[in-house]
Amino acid sequence: QAMEKSRPLWDNPLQFVFACISYAVGLGNVWRFPYLCQMYGGGGFLIPYFIMLIAEGMPLLYLELAVGQRMRQGSIGAWKIISPYLCGVGVASVVVSFFLSMYYNVINAWAFWYLFHSFQDPLPWATCPLNSNRTGYEEECEKTSSTQYFWYRQTLNISPSLEVSGSVQWEQALCLTLAWLVVYLCILRGTESTGKVVYVTASLPYCVLIIYLIRGLTLHGAVNGLVYMFTPKLEQLSNPKTWISAATQIFFSLGLGFGSLIAFASYNEPSNNCERHAIIVSLINSATSIFASIVTFSIYGFKATFNYESCINKVILLLMNAFDLEEGSLTADNLNEMKDYLMATHPQEYVQLLPQLKNCSLEAELDTAVQGTGLAFIVYSEAIKNMEVPQLYSVLYFVMLLMLGIGSMLGNTAAILTPLTDSRVIATRFPKEVISGVVCFINCVIGLIFTMESGSYWFDIFNDYAATLSLLLIVLVETIAVCYIYGIRRFEKDLHNMIGRKPNWYWKIMWAFASPLLIISLFLFYLTDYILTGTLQYQAWDATQGQLVTKDYPGYALAVIGLLVAASIMCIPLGALLTFIRKRLKRESISTV
Amino acid sequence: ILLLTLSVVASARAQLCEPDAQNAFKVRLSIKTALGDDAYAWDANEEYLFKAMVAFAMRRYSSKSTTQISDVLLCNVTDRVSFWFVVTDASKNVTTVPGSEVEAAIRMNRNRINSAFLLSDKTLQFLKITSTLSPPVEPSTPVWLIVFGVVLCLIVAGIIFLIVAGIQQHKKKNKESTERENLEEKGEVTLTVENGIPCETLDLKAGHINGVFAADDERFTSL
Numbered sequence A: 001q002a003m004e005k006s007r008p009l010w011d012n013p014l015q016f017v018f019a020c021i022s023y024a025v026g027l028g029n030v031w032r033f034p035y036l037c038q039m040y041g042g043g044g045f046l047i048p049y050f051i052m053l054i055a056e057g058m059p060l061l062y063l064e065l066a067v068g069q070r071m072r073q074g075s076i077g078a079w080k081i082i083s084p085y086l087c088g089v090g091v092a093s094v095v096v097s098f099f100l101s102m103y104y105n106v107i108n109a110w111a112f113w114y115l116f117h118s119f120q121d122p123l124p125w126a127t128c129p130l131n132s133n134r135t136g137y138e139e140e141c142e143k144t145s146s147t148q149y150f151w152y153r154q155t156l157n158i159s160p161s162l163e164v165s166g167s168v169q170w171e172q173a174l175c176l177t178l179a180w181l182v183v184y185l186c187i188l189r190g191t192e193s194t195g196k197v198v199y200v201t202a203s204l205p206y207c208v209l210i211i212y213l214i215r216g217l218t219l220h221g222a223v224n225g226l227v228y229m230f231t232p233k234l235e236q237l238s239n240p241k242t243w244i245s246a247a248t249q250i251f252f253s254l255g256l257g258f259g260s261l262i263a264f265a266s267y268n269e270p271s272n273n274c275e276r277h278a279i280i281v282s283l284i285n286s287a288t289s290i291f292a293s294i295v296t297f298s299i300y301g302f303k304a305t306f307n308y309e310s311c312i313n314k315v316i317l318l319l320m321n322a323f324d325l326e327e328g329s330l331t332a333d334n335l336n337e338m339k340d341y342l343m344a345t346h347p348q349e350y351v352q353l354l355p356q357l358k359n360c361s362l363e364a365e366l367d368t369a370v371q372g373t374g375l376a377f378i379v380y381s382e383a384i385k386n387m388e389v390p391q392l393y394s395v396l397y398f399v400m401l402l403m404l405g406i407g408s409m410l411g412n413t414a415a416i417l418t419p420l421t422d423s424r425v426i427a428t429r430f431p432k433e434v435i436s437g438v439v440c441f442i443n444c445v446i447g448l449i450f451t452m453e454s455g456s457y458w459f460d461i462f463n464d465y466a467a468t469l470s471l472l473l474i475v476l477v478e479t480i481a482v483c484y485i486y487g488i489r490r491f492e493k494d495l496h497n498m499i500g501r502k503p504n505w506y507w508k509i510m511w512a513f514a515s516p517l518l519i520i521s522l523f524l525f526y527l528t529d530y531i532l533t534g535t536l537q538y539q540a541w542d543a544t545q546g547q548l549v550t551k552d553y554p555g556y557a558l559a560v561i562g563l564l565v566a567a568s569i570m571c572i573p574l575g576a577l578l579t580f581i582r583k584r585l586k587r588e589s590i591s592t593v
Numbered sequence B: 001i002l003l004l005t006l007s008v009v010a011s012a013r014a015q016l017c018e019p020d021a022q023n024a025f026k027v028r029l030s031i032k033t034a035l036g037d038d039a040y041a042w043d044a045n046e047e048y049l050f051k052a053m054v055a056f057a058m059r060r061y062s063s064k065s066t067t068q069i070s071d072v073l074l075c076n077v078t079d080r081v082s083f084w085f086v087v088t089d090a091s092k093n094v095t096t097v098p099g100s101e102v103e104a105a106i107r108m109n110r111n112r113i114n115s116a117f118l119l120s121d122k123t124l125q126f127l128k129i130t131s132t133l134s135p136p137v138e139p140s141t142p143v144w145l146i147v148f149g150v151v152l153c154l155i156v157a158g159i160i161f162l163i164v165a166g167i168q169q170h171k172k173k174n175k176e177s178t179e180r181e182n183l184e185e186k187g188e189v190t191l192t193v194e195n196g197i198p199c200e201t202l203d204l205k206a207g208h209i210n211g212v213f214a215a216d217d218e219r220f221t222s223l
Helices: A013-024 A027-031 A033-039 A042-071 A075-082 A084-119 A139-143 A146-155 A170-187 A191-217 A222-230 A234-238 A240-253 A260-266 A274-323 A335-345 A347-356 A362-367 A373-385 A390-422 A432-451 A455-466 A468-499 A505-533 A555-569 A571-592 B002-016 B031-038 B044-061 B099-108 B110-116 B143-186 B199-203
Strands: A537-542 A547-552 B025-029 B072-075 B082-089 B124-126
Touching: A013 A191, A013 A260, A013 A274, A013 A390, A027 A033, A027 A240, A027 A274, A027 A373, A027 A390, A033 A042, A033 A222, A033 A240, A033 A274, A042 A075, A042 A222, A042 A234, A042 A240, A042 A260, A042 A274, A042 A468, A042 A505, A075 A084, A075 A260, A075 A390, A075 A468, A084 A146, A084 A170, A084 A373, A084 A390, A084 A432, A084 A455, A084 A468, A084 A555, A084 A571, A084 B143, A139 A146, A146 A373, A170 A191, A170 A390, A170 A432, A170 B143, A191 A274, A191 A390, A222 A274, A222 A362, A240 A274, A240 A468, A240 A505, A260 A390, A274 A335, A274 A347, A274 A362, A274 A373, A274 A468, A335 A347, A373 A390, A390 A432, A432 A455, A455 A468, A455 A537, A455 A555, A468 A505, A468 A555, A468 A571, A555 A571, B025 B099, B044 B072, B044 B082, B044 B099, B044 B110, B099 B110
Parallel strands: none
Antiparallel strands: A537 A547, B025 B082, B025 B124, B072 B082
16 A cells, blocks of 8 residues: 655744745845845835835735645646646746756856855955066956956956857856755755755855944945935936836845745645745845845945045055155145145146046945946955955855855755656656756756856846746736636635635735736836847957947847747746647547547 | 366266166155154165165176166155166266166165165065066965865765665665555554555644644544
């Protein structure tokens, strides 16, 4: 007699909450939210952010968790139960998760690379390497800064454009393999191992953030950054882009639509209070974003002040050398008066010197807004190299990035593996260790594309296009399916069975009207934006100039983008069509019998 | 007449040392930047030391050189502390040593000159003489590979441990289930079974607990 295999469960509800937090709190909280806050009105950005959290974030999170907990299946199985025509939604989620896991782990590989290089004195990105005849520094490094050189040349070894593929960088390939081995170790035993790992991946980033908060606030010039960034510029509230960015950030930050939340919730006990957990997770996610942006802004302030003071010192040195003035006679305070004095007394030499005298401005330094890998790997490492004991802070920071990245990867792989282990066809033949191993191996091999010299450009393609439109559509279909196809009354009853009370009117209104409307408007906005801009462009690194230049995507790259978007979106109608055909065939075979 | 010739020679020699003169080099010192509070003032004694170091450098560079301290001429000393110097050739009247020789001599002895003044290549600058920058110390194996190797071994060990533990658990479960099947066939153990699921597992949390019907704590009757 075969024993029915019972579904694995989390050891306690805390593991589930930690898993959701670990998944939702990811790199986007650290490198995207501070950028948005800075661009769209500083402190004022928090207003649309919280409105969107209440209108869109919490209801959709609750919906996904409830669906997973009720159906007790991964995304494919769960949507099949809701309606057989909706199996395509589950498949689309798995496809998007697959694309995400392909490129997301490369970030962990880069974090490992920087982590391993943090055990040196001085840090390798602190100084430029010498050129071949040792008379000066490398030319490319002179044109740009040492941190940018380390990122673009020594880490990525980036090619001038997407067309030039270059070869696979073995160092990056090694780090990527290690990253996948780490992920495999964590998901090897399913919830048994994942449940223990998320204790670390969820809590360690907060410890590091607190250390950085204390260190950041005590840095020289940190207050400049905080004041500049957080002063609300309320006129930005009238800019529609502000609201769209707030909605987009909430949406993607919570990781809705990938199927990870459904997968995590499916391992819950049916009586788990997912309403409370949904509120807790979404609040913690937003609070972490704000917390991370405080740290980021103080780091910005420190870096901007440091650069500003270096700029001033360079000007002082230039003037002192040109006019042979005594050391110490020119200081930052009397610089302007001395400049006027020198202009009056030595007009010709001063005019000759004028093109080299840069106008140093603290505001200009603070205004350089960076997001994404640039912020995480260039700006932060630049700030770290100027701190005392930089190796310690560097190690802490990159360990934090790793924890955030691995936490999100656990969710992604759970979204792929749960439907695979749920399906009888595969799960009975192979143990879950083998399935996890095969998935990790395939992803690792495909991920080698991102370790090529042009890998960073492909990374940007995947990052910008693989998930954006598809997820909006998936979540829209999900919400409409639950509210109108499954029926909101049936859903209410299920929730009552599970938690013990019915959802109140706020949840129902959000699910039925507010969230779908918001998603539709976001979807339409992005679609029109893509159509109106015509050709898509990307930033390529020009080694001869030492800066980024904008280029157009070649034809085949546009084809890949189209394929990425279509592959996931097409699953939804295809799934419905296949089910329809299958039912027709069954009906025909029954009627002929 | 002797005085006249001496003054003529002196003025001729002085003309050799001028800003941008042939074979003349500009030197710039940043004493306060380098030493802060311990900075010394630049006076005639320091200039004497400088002349001595240049003469020393010339002698060390070429063994047949007979440069005297008085052969090194300094001029245009500013508050920055910067000045021009030129090395005259005592054997040939009123000419300067070629700049390439001076440059080579200074380059060879740069360290000694720097340490005489407690300065470095950056704070004691010879404007036309570029210094060879010292290469950073590179260990034989890059440090990052060592750390990478350590982490890799730990992770692989962890994976192997978990896989082996999983296989052992699987074998134990198989053995237990075959034992139980053998016992059931012999009829020695009455197993309470409900719908093909042994009742012990229903008591574990892995079973389905339907909260709505949790009121009665019925015991399943044994078959």
